[in-house]
Amino acid sequence: MAAFIRDRKVVSDPWLRLERNDDGSLPPVPRAGDIIVPLAMWQAQRDSLLVRPGRIGVWLDSHEAPEAIAEDLRLLGVVAVNFPKSGDGRGYTTARLLRERYGWKGELRAIGDVLRDQLFFLSSCGFNAFVLRAGEDPREALAAFGELSEAYQASVERPEPLFRRR
Amino acid sequence: MYRYDEIDQKLVDERVAQYRDQTRRFLAGALSEDDFRPLRLRNGLYIQRHAPMLRVAIPYGLLSSRQLRTLAHVARKWDRGYGHFSTRQNLQFNWPKLEDVPDILAELATVQMHAIQTSGNCVRNITTDHLAGVARDEIVDSFVWCELLRQWSTFHPEFSYLPRKFKIAVNGAAVDRAATYLHDIGLHAVRDARGETGFRVIVGGGMGRTPILGHVIREFLPWPHFLTYIEAVLRVYNRYGRRDNIHKARIKILVKALTPARFREEVEAEWAHLKDGPSTLTGSEVRRVERRFTRPAYERLPGDDAGYAARLASDRAFAAWAGRNVHAHKMPGYAAVTLSLKKTGVPPGDATAGQMDAVADLAERYSQGELRLSHEQNLILADVRQAELRALWDDAKALGLATPNVGLLTNLIACPGGDFCSLANAKTIPVAQAIQERFDRLDYLHDIGELDLNLSGCMNSCGHHHVGHIGILGVDKNGEEWYQISIGGNQGLTRPGAPAALGKVIGPSFARADVPGVIERLIEVYLERRDSEEERFVDVVWRIGVEPFKERVYGGVHQRPESRQRSLAAA
Numbered sequence: 001m002a003a004f005i006r007d008r009k010v011v012s013d014p015w016l017r018l019e020r021n022d023d024g025s026l027p028p029v030p031r032a033g034d035i036i037v038p039l040a041m042w043q044a045q046r047d048s049l050l051v052r053p054g055r056i057g058v059w060l061d062s063h064e065a066p067e068a069i070a071e072d073l074r075l076l077g078v079v080a081v082n083f084p085k086s087g088d089g090r091g092y093t094t095a096r097l098l099r100e101r102y103g104w105k106g107e108l109r110a111i112g113d114v115l116r117d118q119l120f121f122l123s124s125c126g127f128n129a130f131v132l133r134a135g136e137d138p139r140e141a142l143a144a145f146g147e148l149s150e151a152y153q154a155s156v157e158r159p160e161p162l163f164r165r166r
Numbered sequence: 167m168y169r170y171d172e173i174d175q176k177l178v179d180e181r182v183a184q185y186r187d188q189t190r191r192f193l194a195g196a197l198s199e200d201d202f203r204p205l206r207l208r209n210g211l212y213i214q215r216h217a218p219m220l221r222v223a224i225p226y227g228l229l230s231s232r233q234l235r236t237l238a239h240v241a242r243k244w245d246r247g248y249g250h251f252s253t254r255q256n257l258q259f260n261w262p263k264l265e266d267v268p269d270i271l272a273e274l275a276t277v278q279m280h281a282i283q284t285s286g287n288c289v290r291n292i293t294t295d296h297l298a299g300v301a302r303d304e305i306v307d308s309f310v311w312c313e314l315l316r317q318w319s320t321f322h323p324e325f326s327y328l329p330r331k332f333k334i335a336v337n338g339a340a341v342d343r344a345a346t347y348l349h350d351i352g353l354h355a356v357r358d359a360r361g362e363t364g365f366r367v368i369v370g371g372g373m374g375r376t377p378i379l380g381h382v383i384r385e386f387l388p389w390p391h392f393l394t395y396i397e398a399v400l401r402v403y404n405r406y407g408r409r410d411n412i413h414k415a416r417i418k419i420l421v422k423a424l425t426p427a428r429f430r431e432e433v434e435a436e437w438a439h440l441k442d443g444p445s446t447l448t449g450s451e452v453r454r455v456e457r458r459f460t461r462p463a464y465e466r467l468p469g470d471d472a473g474y475a476a477r478l479a480s481d482r483a484f485a486a487w488a489g490r491n492v493h494a495h496k497m498p499g500y501a502a503v504t505l506s507l508k509k510t511g512v513p514p515g516d517a518t519a520g521q522m523d524a525v526a527d528l529a530e531r532y533s534q535g536e537l538r539l540s541h542e543q544n545l546i547l548a549d550v551r552q553a554e555l556r557a558l559w560d561d562a563k564a565l566g567l568a569t570p571n572v573g574l575l576t577n578l579i580a581c582p583g584g585d586f587c588s589l590a591n592a593k594t595i596p597v598a599q600a601i602q603e604r605f606d607r608l609d610y611l612h613d614i615g616e617l618d619l620n621l622s623g624c625m626n627s628c629g630h631h632h633v634g635h636i637g638i639l640g641v642d643k644n645g646e647e648w649y650q651i652s653i654g655g656n657q658g659l660t661r662p663g664a665p666a667a668l669g670k671v672i673g674p675s676f677a678r679a680d681v682p683g684v685i686e687r688l689i690e691v692y693l694e695r696r697d698s699e700e701e702r703f704v705d706v707v708w709r710i711g712v713e714p715f716k717e718r719v720y721g722g723v724h725q726r727p728e729s730r731q732r733s734l735a736a737a
Contacts, residue, residue: 065405087204087287089327093404096324101439117188117205124323147184150173152317154444155324161393161444162173162317163451 003138005119006107006129008145010138013131015057015078017111030054036080039064042072050075059111062090070102079104081127083112092125099126099156116141120148126156167230167460167536168313170278177320178275181282185209186268193265208288208326210256210281211267212588219586220259220267221284222274226294226312226336227255227539231526234537236277238522244270249522250582251507251515253630254333255293255539256284260586282320287328289319289400293335295343296540300548302496305355306363308338310456311392314447318393325400329407330415332400333372336365342658345541347371347380347666348633350417351399356386364388369399369429370421373627377668378418381426383433389452391437393445398437402429462534462549467499471552486612487559487570501552503533505545505562506569506577510602513595514580515543524565532558541630542579544572575617575685576602579630583623583640584647590623592640592647597621597681604682614689617703618657633657635704636688637669638681648675651684653715654707664704672716684719691718 004013017036018027026041029052036057037049049056057078058069069079079098081091091110098104109129110122119130123145132138154161170178185205192202210221222237237257241249244266250258262270274280283290292315294308295301315334319325325332334351337344346352352368364386371380387395399417406424408414421429478485493502505525508514517525525545529537532554533547540546545567550558562568571577578601581587583594598621605611620634624641631637633655641648655669676684691714692703707715 086201087327088409089287089325089329089404090409092324092327093401115201117201118327121321121323121326147187148177148180148321150177151323152177152320153322153324159444163448163454164444166171166173166451166454 004109004129004131005138005141006109008142010142015055017059017080034077036078039068042069046072057107060091060094062088062094062112064094066094066097066102070098073098073102073104073106076106078107078109078129080109080111080131083110083114083118086113086115086118086133088113092121095122095125095127096156116144119144124151124153124155124157167228168225168309168455169458169460171458174317175275175278178278178280178282181209181280181321182268182271182275185271189265189268204286206264206267208283208286209267209271210284211264212285213264217261218264218267220262220270220281221252222257222259222279222281223284223291224255224257224279224539225316226292226298226309227296227541228309229537229539230277231529231535231537233277233279234522234526234529236273236279238519238526240270240273241519241522247520248516248518250513250586251517251539251543251545253515253541253543253579253581253628254291255541256291257539258582260582285331287330287332288326289322289328289332289334292316292319293333293344293349293541295337295339296538296542296546297343297493297502297548298338298538300495300497300500300502301339301341301343302494303340304338304496305340305357306338307456307459308336308344308355309459310452311336311338311353311355311365313455313459314392314452315396318396318445322400325404328400328404329409330412330417332403332417334396337658341660342666343660345630345633345657345666347658348373348630349380351396352380353392353396358386362388365392367395367399369433370418370426371666372416372418373630373632374416375413375625375627376416376418377627377632378422379666379668380418381421381429383426383430390447391441392447394440394443395433395437397445398433398440401436402432406432460536462536464497464500464549465551467497467551469498471499474552474555477556483570484556484559486608487568488555490570490572490574491568492555495549497549499552501550501555503547503550503555503558503562504540504572505547505565505567506571507544507567508571508577508602509566509569510576510606511599512566513582513585514578514598517545521565521567525567528558528561528565531561542572542577544577570608571611573616573618574611575605575614575619575636575689576611578602578619578621579634580621581623581628583621583629587623587628589626590640591625591642592623592649593678594621594623594629594640597638597640597649597678600678600682601685604686613699614693615699615702618655619685620655630657631655632668633666634669635702635707636685639675641675643675647678649678649681650675651681651688651719653688653712654704656704667708670712672712673720687718688715691715 055077059080191197335344335349354366367384368380538546584590622629622631637652652669656667
């Protein structure tokens, strides 16, 4: 089990993430255990996924809309959002919508090209779990959360903008 | 000036520390060049042709004497003794060392300055009218709204990795001096029938390789919704803007692809969720920001200064300067003054450390210790008593800052071009100089009258060539530098009946040596065809079209410019 950051602690990850095969087809589903599946798998195999032993999470790619799972959130144990490149910022909006509009209270994890220098913004937008890019040291990255002590804007972490708190 | 409170200061200081650590990790090899690039860019650091280039934000172009002296100090200590004022109300240092940048930023932070978001795919420095707060046609003081936006956009967690850079301009007066139709978002203050303040929201304008005028998506946005509506626009853009092709990633491409009407529907649907939410502005916040601005202490003066009027009548050179570089002020007996950074022979927008210090002194002596940077790359003293204009003129002349050319051809806008910028296809500085030399005769220049000549070294259009009455664009043809010329552009509703417009290319491009001659021929056509001195170059282009100009430059009875040049040289 790989180490990752959840709620600003480095912990081990009980979830297995499934990815599409290179040809775009869906991989086999393990019999048991907690799995995070691609949106396409969730949409295609929802009923069978729900009856198998183990919890289910869904991951959205950067172009996939949170609306696609908004109705299903109560069935999920985790939601993940992929950042194919660290500069692809759609996931920040996806996170805010999941938290602020669709009421997701559970674990929201950033996956993919996730780097230390994005953690502050990711966390402001509602991510509380982070699987860093391979090779990044999660322990060292923890310092990034505290680099800025305030924010002007309303966000998931700070529902009131600074001007209402000043 | 907006004066930081403790939180504003702390955030800037924390960014310096954060950037220092990012630089340290890069130099130690813990951050790759690819991973460091977006981090340094969003802090204004480019790697340029000769050295890194650091772009310092001058939020909405407003600057204090103290800040300008610090910029001069930075130029001396870490650069080569000068800086370049850009068209986006920023200051660029062309020769800093990458490892010195954290120290430079720490120095800037001591005078409430920074380089935050001066580059990168995020919301950039907010720009506005350089006569904000003093113009007679003011609707709101746009500085206040710009500062509200500065704070809102600084480290915005959701919009820090947009598809592409994002530029917002605010105009607070009746006339548009902020080019609001040429920004990703343009906000133009308006009052409704009941006298309530709001903003016309214009989206999707811009220059670059796909020049396009913005579309009004809301005629009247009541001011409390200022931030939530902009947030809705940015959210739609962040979700749906293209990310597969850097040249198609600006919001203008999205607006065009969806159509402005559909784009508006998307924004309104998103806004329905955000409207009246916590980011809705309050009167007390607007007043708080207003109060944190220093306010000029105006004397009560009876009206126009008699001595000033007399000097205008008796001193022709002074009157010529005042006619171009002195601007009307909302307070009786006061004026705003442009100090020109467009002296022939000096790259447009460049200022030496000595000039910066001297201008800081002038601002203190004549204009309450504050000044502005205009998008035309000049410096403005906004609150000068008319009675002191003569003394100011003398001082400005001694510093080489009194070229009486505001609004005239030689006040040309130019980006740094191929001498400095690694993106450029062609040099701009020698072209600017050659044109300035060709039109150096003041009488002739004044006879030609108002003419915006804008020059960019590449399609990125930092020199705003699309909206020059005459625009010049450097292009690369098989490794050689050529220049394409367009006419009929206009930056915005700077006078009634003259809206923002994009220039039309007149034809194939020219070699560098031919450019001044081509400009001269365009001017000849104008002088022959204008119906009065009131009709400007651009008005004639709009009235008679591009053809007569084309004809003169390329064909008919006249020889092609190159051959004419050669025959002159031979003669």
